[in-house]
Amino acid sequence: xxxxxxxxxxxxxxxxxxxxxxxxxxxxxxxxxxxxxxxxxxxxxxxxxxxxxxxxxxxxxxxxxxxxxxxxxxxxxxxxxxxxxxxxxxxxxxxxxxxxxxxxxxxxxxxxxxxxxxxxxxxxxxxxxxxxxxxxxxxxxxxxxxxxxxxxxxxxxxxxxxxxxxxxxxxxxxxxxxxxxxxxxxxxxxxxxxxxxxxxxxxxxxxxxxxxxxxxxxxxxxxxxxxxxxxxxxxxxxxxxxxxxxxxxxxxxxxxxxxxxxxxxxxxxxxxx
Amino acid sequence: xxxxxxxxxxxxxxxxxxxxxxxxxxxxxxxxxxxxxxxxxxxxxxxxxxxxxxxxxxxxxxxxxxxxxxxxxxxxxxxxxxxxxxxxxxxxxxxxxxxxxxxxxxxxxxxxxxxxxxxxxxxxxxxxxxxxxxxxxxxxxxxxxxxxxxxxxxxxxxxxxxxxxxxxxxxxxxxxxxxxxxxxxxxxxxxxxxxxxxxxxxxxxxxxxxxxxxxxxxxxxxxxxxxxxxxxxxxxxxxxxxxxxxxxxxxxxxxxxxxxxxxxxxxxxxxxxxxxxxxxxxxxxxxxxxxxxxxxxxxxxxxxxxxxxxxxxxxxxxxxxxxxxxxxxxxxxxxxxxxxxxx
Numbered sequence: 001x002x003x004x005x006x007x008x009x010x011x012x013x014x015x016x017x018x019x020x021x022x023x024x025x026x027x028x029x030x031x032x033x034x035x036x037x038x039x040x041x042x043x044x045x046x047x048x049x050x051x052x053x054x055x056x057x058x059x060x061x062x063x064x065x066x067x068x069x070x071x072x073x074x075x076x077x078x079x080x081x082x083x084x085x086x087x088x089x090x091x092x093x094x095x096x097x098x099x100x101x102x103x104x105x106x107x108x109x110x111x112x113x114x115x116x117x118x119x120x121x122x123x124x125x126x127x128x129x130x131x132x133x134x135x136x137x138x139x140x141x142x143x144x145x146x147x148x149x150x151x152x153x154x155x156x157x158x159x160x161x162x163x164x165x166x167x168x169x170x171x172x173x174x175x176x177x178x179x180x181x182x183x184x185x186x187x188x189x190x191x192x193x194x195x196x197x198x199x200x201x202x203x204x205x206x207x208x209x210x211x212x213x214x215x216x217x218x219x220x221x222x223x224x225x226x227x228x229x230x231x232x233x234x235x236x237x238x239x240x241x242x243x244x245x246x247x248x249x250x251x252x253x254x255x256x257x258x259x260x261x262x263x264x265x266x267x268x269x270x271x272x273x
Numbered sequence: 274x275x276x277x278x279x280x281x282x283x284x285x286x287x288x289x290x291x292x293x294x295x296x297x298x299x300x301x302x303x304x305x306x307x308x309x310x311x312x313x314x315x316x317x318x319x320x321x322x323x324x325x326x327x328x329x330x331x332x333x334x335x336x337x338x339x340x341x342x343x344x345x346x347x348x349x350x351x352x353x354x355x356x357x358x359x360x361x362x363x364x365x366x367x368x369x370x371x372x373x374x375x376x377x378x379x380x381x382x383x384x385x386x387x388x389x390x391x392x393x394x395x396x397x398x399x400x401x402x403x404x405x406x407x408x409x410x411x412x413x414x415x416x417x418x419x420x421x422x423x424x425x426x427x428x429x430x431x432x433x434x435x436x437x438x439x440x441x442x443x444x445x446x447x448x449x450x451x452x453x454x455x456x457x458x459x460x461x462x463x464x465x466x467x468x469x470x471x472x473x474x475x476x477x478x479x480x481x482x483x484x485x486x487x488x489x490x491x492x493x494x495x496x497x498x499x500x501x502x503x504x505x506x507x508x509x510x511x512x513x514x515x516x517x518x519x520x521x522x523x524x525x526x527x528x529x530x531x532x533x534x535x536x537x538x539x540x541x542x543x544x545x546x547x548x549x550x551x552x553x554x555x556x557x558x559x560x561x562x563x564x565x566x567x568x569x570x571x572x573x574x575x576x577x578x579x580x581x582x583x584x585x586x587x588x589x590x591x592x593x594x595x596x597x598x599x600x601x602x603x604x605x606x607x608x609x610x611x612x613x614x615x616x
Contacts, residue, residue, distance in 0.1 A: 108483070111475055121487055130468070
């Protein structure tokens with residue numbers, strides 16, 4: 001009970017966007033995330049790494065409320081500079097606060113064109129309801145036109161505007177990853193969560209991705225949290241990294257600090273005898 | 274000669290579609306064809322095509338629900354029946370004007386539908402099928418037993434609509450009202466599926482996770498889809514009773530709900546024109562074509578066998594429905610010509 005009182009009065013220092021406090025979740029007897037705490041600063045690219053099954057995606061799902069954590073709080077600084085606790089909020093409300101995610105295996109809609117898939121990302125921007133949509137009122141038409149323009153701009157930004165009318169069903173994995181990134185950008189997030197953005201990409205595509213992620217941070221004025229297996233990418237673009245193993249924190253620090261950390265090396269390579 | 278006439282058809286097709294926003298022209302042209310149709314084809318076609326239109330409207334609603342939100346309702350007939358009884362009761366017993374009765378008769382099933390949806394959709398999508406099936410069966414029993422209101426097995430009558438006390442419609446006039454309702458509903462549905470709401474429904478069907486991550490409230494959009502399906506079914510019910518002048522319990526059984534489902538599968542899921550095509554196949558094929566063929570037309574239950582085979586063939590080879598074959602033919606006429614011309 002006393003904990004809830006703290007929630008309301010929680011003050012984050014001005015440069016922090018996301019604060020994860022003592023996060024824990026267990027599935028049956030298995031502790032997938034165990035008392036994990038870290039924070040993400042404004043305009044920071046923050047990496048979450050760990051061996052397979054370390055609980056990285058589970059942490060994501062706890063932040064975005066796809067899973068309800070058993071314990072712990074997730075404080076988030078919204079677009080309007082208000083600090084809120086995300087825990088307990090409905091999943092579909094999270095994006096309105098300024099936090100948006102992509103998925104490990106792309107979750108796009110096959111029957112929709114690339115442009116329409118991006119417009120799905122702008123869902124929260126629409127103020128008109130379904131009755132105005134049926135009647136195609138002036139306001140609804142204008143809204144649609146504005147969002148369409150914006151979607152084309154985002155597609156141009158990602159270099160895939162020539163594919164806007166193609167159905168998502170027929171495109172290559174590398175392109176789809178970029179479309180999904182574009183969909184996330186449509187909501188003007190101030191924290192973008194990327195779940196393995198480089199999975200399934202070849203080397204050139206991964207290099208381009210690194211460039212794109214940096215550009216997004218600067219141009220969209222957004223912080224980025226990413227889970228990734230490609231160590232080269234992570235070490236290359238992240239400002240700070242949090243390494244976890246079996247749901248427990250190993251270390252937080254700059255890429256250099258993480259690389260030289262004994263615990264991290266042990267978790268990845270095994271113990272030296 | 275053939276080439277020239279094809280060119281003319283093509284020109285007319287593309288020019289008219291350039292003047293007005295394309296889909297609207299197509300729908301309006303289709304409406305005009307529907308109005309003329311009974312006068313070209315002889316015999317008692319007006320009743321048959323009128324029924325086709327009524328069932329097409331209900332099927333459009335179900336297509337919105339099944340095709341776009343991935344949910345299924347087995348209570349279409351129940352909701353149609355409920356609105357038909359209300360329309361009959363209000364216009365005949367209470368002397369309500371047509372439009373006022375239409376509003377009330379449609380409003381009540383939609384509210385009932387929303388309640389059923391609120392209870393069942395919270396759990397899992399497929400509970401809607403079970404809940405609507407139960408509600409439809411309960412409604413059918415009520416139609417049979419609540420004689421004071423429904424007339425029991427004999428049913429209840431209604432007149433052709435009397436619009437604003439100015440137009441006392443006959444059967445032909447009522448038929449035109451049916452066509453107008455169908456065309457307006459086709460256009461509104463067309464607008465909806467191309468709008469953010471349509472995209473939200475498709476997203477929900479494709480991936481629950483993506484939908485929620487993009488801010489789509491799944492319960493809300495499921496309820497919208499189901500409410501619209503109920504709305505269309507209720508409008509169809511009201512139009513049915515005014516066009517046929519009669520409603521009785523045995524029409525509104527599970528078989529009808531399944532036939533409306535068959536319309537969608539045969540015609541084309543997620544296709545407006547496909548739904549209408551499907552309604553024509555299911556509800557006019559046996560009356561207008563099969564019965565005209567000597568010997569074969571006299572075999573009882575033949576149309577059911579044909580539909581059964583048709584559904585299997587379509588699911589196996591044309592999952593997009595008959596409309597896909599239709600579109601392929603149109604494409605081969607118009608597009609191959611262009612390629613040849615450019616060579």
